[in-house]
Amino acid sequence: MTDAITAPSPVTDAAAQSRAAELERNLAAARSRIAHACRAAGRAPSEVTLVVVTKTWPAEDVRTLHALGVTDVGENQDQQAAAKAAATEDLPLRWHFIGQLQRNKAASVAQYADLVHSVDRLPLVDALARGAERAGRRLRCLVQVGLDDAPGRGGVAPAGLERLADAIASRAPRLELAGVMTVAPLHISPAEAFDRLAVLHERLRASHPGAVIRSAGMSGDLEMAIASGATHVRVGSAILGTRAPRNPAA
């Protein structure tokens, strides 16, 4: 066992190299899709931040992605995110928390996250603010809007957006209201969902001009999100692949 750790076998080495090549190819393809979508929308590629979603994949992939120029990584589960952030703390990465968040995990998330995309109810605001205070950090927050009547995917109903945004803004300077996020629901087209988010976002910016981030779009629909004005796209499977390893934390 010890030998395997101190002296990587040629087999392991070859596997790592082929994984790095795969990530490099997929990342280049994703960046090219983003560049095309920006050009089609008359936007500068610098307006769109690629958040690479590494959930279920090992910290070694995060390291490889960083070497390929990735600056922003996203995770949807605190335990995995905390472990990977710790394993790569020597790297200047920004961690995005994008998953449904339990109140009792807020303090942990506040220790490593730069941007929480998924603030969708009032009790979370207080928990995140106290966590940020304790960690001595400043936490940027997005309100996750649910454009779906069916509960389960998270997100506050559009009617509750303003109130939640005000609550986040009231916890400055520990929390910073940075914008909005959505996950396109299943029963309406992504284009329509992203257009609805655009309307809600513009309305919010009338009262909160600093809330400039709009997080929308994933592997399957990033072009539509960029066309509708997304500033952040969250791309997982198109870059990492669809078959996650058995032991993600390894």
Ligand SMILES: *Cc1c(COP(=O)(O)O)cnc(C)c1O
């Ligand atoms: C997993 C996930 C993504 C990435 O989805 P892909 O389809 O793999 O690109 C984006 N946003 C959220 C909230 C996710 O949970």
